[in-house]
Amino acid sequence: MTIVTPPVTHRANTPLGLISEIALRTLIGLIVGIGVAFLVDYVDPSVRTRQEAEAVLQMPVLGEIPRPRSRRGAAA
Numbered sequence: 001m002t003i004v005t006p007p008v009t010h011r012a013n014t015p016l017g018l019i020s021e022i023a024l025r026t027l028i029g030l031i032v033g034i035g036v037a038f039l040v041d042y043v044d045p046s047v048r049t050r051q052e053a054e055a056v057l058q059m060p061v062l063g064e065i066p067r068p069r070s071r072r073g074a075a076a
Contacts, residue, residue: 047053050061 047056050064053061
């Protein structure tokens with residue numbers, strides 16, 4: 001049996017290569033995750049405040065439902 005081509009080692013096989021590979025993939029994952037969060041917030045059509053409702057409707061708001069207050073220490 002003869003070896004036709006010797007195996008090629010990847011840079012991730014070295015400890016420094018593995019650490020840099022993990023760091024790069026973690027950074028890319030964080031950037032993509034934060035980007036998706038901003039994109040979802042940007043395209044969300046929800047009206048959350050009285051000022052947003054007045055701006056969207058171009059009419060005054062006659063009333064609003066208050067947010068329920070949670071008891072201190074209890075889950076909302």
